[in-house]
Amino acid sequence: MDTNFLHAFLGGALIGTGAIILMLANGRIAGVSGIVSGAISSVKKSHLWRWGFILGLIFAPWLTTLVGFSLPTSLPTDNLTLAVAGLIVGVGTQIGAGCTSGHGICGIGRLSKRSIVATATFMSVAIVTVSIIRHFV
Amino acid sequence: MRQLFTALLSGLFFGSGLTISGMVDPTRVLGFLDILGDWDPTLAFVMAGGLSVYLPIYSVWIKPKQRTVFGDSCHIPVNTEIDAKLLAGAALFGFGWGLSGICPGPAITNLSGGQSGMIVFVITMLIGMITAKKFVK
Numbered sequence: 033m034d035t036n037f038l039h040a041f042l043g044g045a046l047i048g049t050g051a052i053i054l055m056l057a058n059g060r061i062a063g064v065s066g067i068v069s070g071a072i073s074s075v076k077k078s079h080l081w082r083w084g085f086i087l088g089l090i091f092a093p094w095l096t097t098l099v100g101f102s103l104p105t106s107l108p109t110d111n112l113t114l115a116v117a118g119l120i121v122g123v124g125t126q127i128g129a130g131c132t133s134g135h136g137i138c139g140i141g142r143l144s145k146r147s148i149v150a151t152a153t154f155m156s157v158a159i160v161t162v163s164i165i166r167h168f169v
Numbered sequence: 170m171r172q173l174f175t176a177l178l179s180g181l182f183f184g185s186g187l188t189i190s191g192m193v194d195p196t197r198v199l200g201f202l203d204i205l206g207d208w209d210p211t212l213a214f215v216m217a218g219g220l221s222v223y224l225p226i227y228s229v230w231i232k233p234k235q236r237t238v239f240g241d242s243c244h245i246p247v248n249t250e251i252d253a254k255l256l257a258g259a260a261l262f263g264f265g266w267g268l269s270g271i272c273p274g275p276a277i278t279n280l281s282g283g284q285s286g287m288i289v290f291v292i293t294m295l296i297g298m299i300t301a302k303k304f305v306k
Contacts, residue, residue, distance in 0.1 A: 036191065036211045043190020044218020050182030051219065052226045057175035059236075059243035062183060064274040069298040081176035088180015089277045095181065096188040103282035104194040109269055111289050118276070118290035120265030122297020125273060127305050128258020129246075132272040133183075135259070136216060141223035142232075142245070149251050154263030161267025162202040 039101075051137050054085065063134020064089070065125035128154070171239075184278045190215045193278050195270030202267060254305075 051062035058081055060067075071082035093103050107114070125131045128150055130139060135154075139147020191197045192215055200209035235243055266272050271279075271290055279287040 037214050040190045040211045040214035041218040043186045043188070043192065044215035044220075045222050046182050046186030046189060046218075047192075047215065048186075048219035048222030050179045050184075050186060052223050053182060054176060054179040055227065055231055055243065056238050057179070058172050059241050059245075060176075061244070061246070062179060064183075064272075064277060065298070068273060068277065068295070069302065072295060072299065073302065081172040084173040084176035085180040085183075086277060088177045088182075089184035089187075089274065090180075090281050092181050092184025092278060093188050093193070093281050096185050099189075101189045103188065103279055103284075104196065105282075105284075106196075107284060107286045108196045108199055109286070111286050114269055114271070114286045114290045115293045117265040117269035117271065118293035119297040120261055120268070121271070121273065121276075121290075122294035122299075123301040124258050124261030124263070124265055124297075126258070126298045126301035128255055128260075128262055129248075131262060131274070132266075133274050137219040137223055140216075141220055141227050143224075144246070144249075146246075146249060146251055146255055150255055150259040153256055153259035154266060157260045157263030158202050158267035159204055161264050162199055163205045165267070166203055167205050 047133075047137060048141070050088075051133065051141070055138070061134055061138045063130050063138060065121075065131040066129070066134055069126060124154075183274065186215075186219075187275050187278050190218070193275045195275075198266075198270035198272075198275075202270070 054060050054062040067082045067085050071079055071086060130150060135147040135150040140151060187193050191212060198212065201212040231243060237243060269290065273294065276287060276291050276294060280291060
């Protein structure tokens with residue numbers, strides 16, 4: 033338990049470091065949903081950095097495996113649920129202009145009111161959703 | 170080319186942080202969201218860790234200068250309005266996140282694990298983003 037807390041905090045600090053590098057060097061918000069949505073919207077040279085960031089995310093687990101941290105090998109939900117959830121997450125992050133990274137880390141890190149409200153909203157709805165599924169259905 | 174490299178570096182840090190912190194494991198994320206069950210509060214420390222790096226550096230460097238370390242201007246959201254779109258989008262995202270335990274960053278980072286469920290999630294997420302972009306203005 034104690035080491036989990038430490039890993040969570042250290043991992044969080046690495047996320048924050050990655051996010052601030054993107055702001056300090058590229059002047060961009062490290063919001064994964066926004067970066068991905070922009071990357072697939074059109075093929076442009078000015079979108080190249082988006083693909084760099086995405087490749088970094090994809091390759092990162094190969095580095096962490098070297099120090100003993102790997103991706104999960106099983107998922108708690110079936111593929112149909114994942115398909116539906118993916119669709120909803122795609123639509124929601126597009127309409128709400130962000131996800132856990134863009135609103136939760138960068139937005140709150142900028143003390144943006146919009147991001148604080150968005151984060152409170154998606155956290156609450158996610159908690160209610162899990163509670164209903166696990167305890168009231 | 171420099172922007173591509175720094176974005177790749179940012180993505181590597183970001184993805185490593187997601188993996189080390191436990192955010193890439195939907196079972197852990199659902200355990201964090203399940204406050205009425207056997208609640209696992211560890212992942213709250215991911216946000217604490219992320220903000221502990223992002224917030225001070227943003228406040229000290231980016232906020233007053235509005236420039237990257239290379240002197241380029243930053244792309245920072247200017248919208249400050251808390252509107253129905255923000256709330257509806259965030260609520261939808263929260264619902265999808267609660268259904269699956271997966272948000273966009275961990276979804277992309279998990280692609281290298283090759284699990285079919287993650288690939289399904291990312292495909293429908295992209296469809297959701299493209300669809301929402303087309304129909305919601």
